[in-house]
Amino acid sequence: MSGNSNLQALTDAGVAIWLDDLSRQRINSGNLAELIANHNLVGVTSNPTIFAGAMSDARDYQEQISELAARGASVDQAVRELTTKDIRDAADVFREVHRATDGEDGRISIEVDPRLAHDTEGTVSEALELAKAVDRPNMFVKIPATVEGLPAITRTLAEGVSVNVTLIFSVQRYREVMEAFISGLEQARDNGHDISQIFSVASFFVSRVDSEIDKRLKAIDAPEHLYGKAAIANARLAYAAYEEVFAGERWQPLERAGARRQRPLWASTGVKNPEYSDTRYVDELVAPHTVNTMPESTLYAVADHGNIVGDTVRGTAAASQEVFDSLSAAGIDLDDVYAVLEREGVEKFEKSWNELLQTVSQQLEQAR
Template structure:
């Protein structure tokens, strides 16, 4: 059952889980995934926390205390999510230690309603870093135009960052530039940059969902033949951009000072179209020095029947370019696709955050 996950890890892909809940923590399930499923990291988002609260009474004792203290809904959400993130970070602390700080990481997102506000995002990142108070946490900051300077400033202050909601190659290049700028500022301020870590979350399946919808609208056989190819092509070219950025003299100067590269992280790896094989965004994106964060269903599918056959990224750059060019030749605008996906991603997470606030408010009221 676990051989494909072991093989994936041996190929240099860190296996992370895109889920967290207090039930998972309390039952020991997270620890079991670490020991039995090669798991070395966890990511979270507002949708995941909302689902956890909806489906469990494990939060009742804390909600009762928060209601008794009459805290605000915002403070209650931070207390609840911070509690789970700290617990998960403690479960993964041995992994963090054994990998020299590279893995054993748990990610917590800034309030997504702040995605277009640089100053408030920086302040939120500082607050969450202080709140969780664990060396193996990542603070998730979205890769909006306003998020890029926030990423630089957080890293410059020694805050480890998971950059989220990356869809386009140009924005990804901007993310890597923001990362290096943050390390340069940290070094100039006398910080030990060997201790700073970051990942860049490049979203995958949502690209296919949007492009496939537009291909269906065209309705030709040629369009149908291109379905399911854009997302993997986009991700493979992102890895090529990663290789290029981290082969520069600029990066060499930082590496010589002890810096670790910002690893590409494949996010949104659960398939959206049931017609597609359920491990496609894992076994077709195998490359060294990457992270793949999976929903549990995808993790179990990989463990059960994925075929991991070595590097499936670096030999595919020319085909990837050809696939995206073919999509563009049909009149599908890449820049428009990625802009739509970024806007939708920000909106979806903001709505999820509002939903989380509403659910916590209801639960507080029930306990007051």
């Protein structure tokens, strides 16, 4: 429980507050524990960009890098051991949160190698290896919601491994993700797993949608009232789809067997346009049974001046659809927007992964 009224209001409204950042320095300094104690933090996500930034400063990693260099570890092996140690240690910090929330929160996410985003078999193999390497009950393996990622999501869940599905941009793809999730639980049940212990979130990206569509609106000199509306409307329509799917007949037998719903997670909630309120992707996306994973700066902004007034999502589907009807009428090719965002998302993580490999390679050489 937090002394901050805004963060407590979010928690009370059913929003789990997660941090979109992780580093060994944050763990070792006690900062992560402080955020849990005083800022209602109940989870953390990581990605290749976050790890690339964390390991560019080698001080907190030097001892392990020296040990890896001494035994001749390859760059790929070193990256695996460095990142999984951070995930294990962070998972241990969240152990009590995980217990107190009956496994729902206290979660740490680690992403499969982004170079496997279009490789179903490679993704499944990597996901299962990561689960074994981390070996913590409160970890998620992150799998991208590419076409090739969808069957990998199902197969990983079928093995009893909890999954954070990432890089979701469209409501249609989100529906396919929920289908993959339900199929995975059905297979896990048939495989003899306790499905009450399998968890999942679906990371629906927010601010990047506004950035891409606003850019296109500007290019066609569209009316000002269309700017900055798409991302929130998109997420609200996704929540409507979530409510529909998990009220459906196919889900009911799984829920009676103890299955937990796959929660929508609002990702990319740091505001990229300085003309917009820095808390808009939190204030406007408050709904029960959701997660908002935010950068530290957004977390502090919400604590300081967020406008948390309760549920701002349910009952907004019709108005949200009108936003997209207006965008289509203005000439925005929404299918192309989503395709571009997915491709750029994968490319960004691949670039960060390569930067991470290069950084660790240099640090290994220096240690040798």
